Amino acid sequence: MSKVIFITGISSGFGKHTASLLAEKGHKVYGTTRKEIEHDPRVNVLYLDVTDLPAVEICIKTVLEKEGRIDVLINNAGMHTGGAIEVAPYDDIRSQIDTNLMGAIHTIRAVLPAMRKQGEGTIINISSIGGLMGLPFQAFYSASKFAIEGLSEALRIELKQFKIRVVVVNPGDFHTHNTINRKNVYIRDNNNAYEEQFKKSLTIIEKDENGGWPPEILARKISRIVESKNPCNRYVVASFEQKLAVVLKYILPGSWFAKILEDHYGIKS
Numbered sequence: 493m494s495k496v497i498f499i500t501g502i503s504s505g506f507g508k509h510t511a512s513l514l515a516e517k518g519h520k521v522y523g524t525t526r527k528e529i530e531h532d533p534r535v536n537v538l539y540l541d542v543t544d545l546p547a548v549e550i551c552i553k554t555v556l557e558k559e560g561r562i563d564v565l566i567n568n569a570g571m572h573t574g575g576a577i578e579v580a581p582y583d584d585i586r587s588q589i590d591t592n593l594m595g596a597i598h599t600i601r602a603v604l605p606a607m608r609k610q611g612e613g614t615i616i617n618i619s620s621i622g623g624l625m626g627l628p629f630q631a632f633y634s635a636s637k638f639a640i641e642g643l644s645e646a647l648r649i650e651l652k653q654f655k656i657r658v659v660v661v662n663p664g665d666f667h668t669h670n671t672i673n674r675k676n677v678y679i680r681d682n683n684n685a686y687e688e689q690f691k692k693s694l695t696i697i698e699k700d701e702n703g704g705w706p707p708e709i710l711a712r713k714i715s716r717i718v719e720s721k722n723p724c725n726r727y728v729v730a731s732f733e734q735k736l737a738v739v740l741k742y743i744l745p746g747s748w749f750a751k752i753l754e755d756h757y758g759i760k761s
């Protein structure tokens with residue numbers, strides 16, 4: 493059955509491929525972007541910065557006026573700040589949280605009155621493996637995704653009575669614009685104490701991402717979630733090693749798991 497789907501951040505990466513695939517499958521897809529893009533003509537494009545609450549409310553209202561319902565909300569828009577906690581500028585930290593966390597909160601709150609009235613709906617929040625473990629030099633990104641985890645867990649329980657499902661997707665490393673779009677900061681106010689280590693770790697982070705899976709794989713997974721009658725609460729979409737890391741995080745003593753991350757990211761002791 494054709495669904496009305498609202499997905500944020502379709503200018504590139506997961507959003508672009510997911511929006512196209514869902515439209516190809518016959519769903520009515522409304523996708524948001526902040527800039528002029530060449531887009532799949534089957535996707536209805538809306539201009540939106542998810543940090544702008546009034547704009548989010550107008551966008552959702554526009555879709556509801558046209559379609560009368562929104563069956564699926566996919567919170568995909570996101571950005572990535574790289575750098576040590578001590579030197580990242582506050583503006584970048586705020587922007588990280590405003591986009592990845594507040595952006596999702598804005599769309600969720602805007603869509604909920606309609607979904608409650610419908611008596612059904614699905615909210616898919618794109619988190620990350622970085623939402624399940626604190627990644628060095630990507631702390632604010634991890635913090636924003638950990639927040640998505642907590643938000644989704646609580647939301648799922650609150651929405652059960654309204655038959656609205658909350659699904660979290662945790663992608664591992666994928667090759668998207670995320671890597672070139674990441675804002676990296678390693679020196680601030682002449683503090684370059686982290687520069688050498690950050691650059692070393694960043695090389696590993698970028699190698700992992702550039703060697704990651706293509707976004708089409710995640711798009712196919714999201715499409716299956718959208719079409720599933722009974723989706724799971726969580727989908728970790730990642731390599732065997734990354735899935736193993738998620739399991740190890742929960743079974744190993746904290747210091748052992750930290751050592752695994754330190755070794756992986758080339759952190760000197």
Ligand SMILES: NC(=O)c1ccc[n+]([C@@H]2O[C@H](COP(=O)([O-])OP(=O)(O)OC[C@H]3O[C@@H](n4cnc5c(N)ncnc54)[C@H](OP(=O)(O)O)[C@@H]3O)[C@@H](O)[C@H]2O)c1
Binds near residue numbers: 540567569618663666
């Ligand atoms: N790639 C990975 O390895 C990976 C792994 C785990 C999780 N993720 C998550 O997956 C999601 C999609 O990322 P991606 O990998 O596909 O990266 P991407 O290619 O950089 O796409 C990110 C999308 O988010 C949009 N966006 C950023 N800030 C926005 C804002 N303030 N308002 C509205 N849209 C905004 C971007 O639009 P503009 O073009 O306007 O900037 C772009 O369309 C993100 O939530 C990311 O954290 C990615």
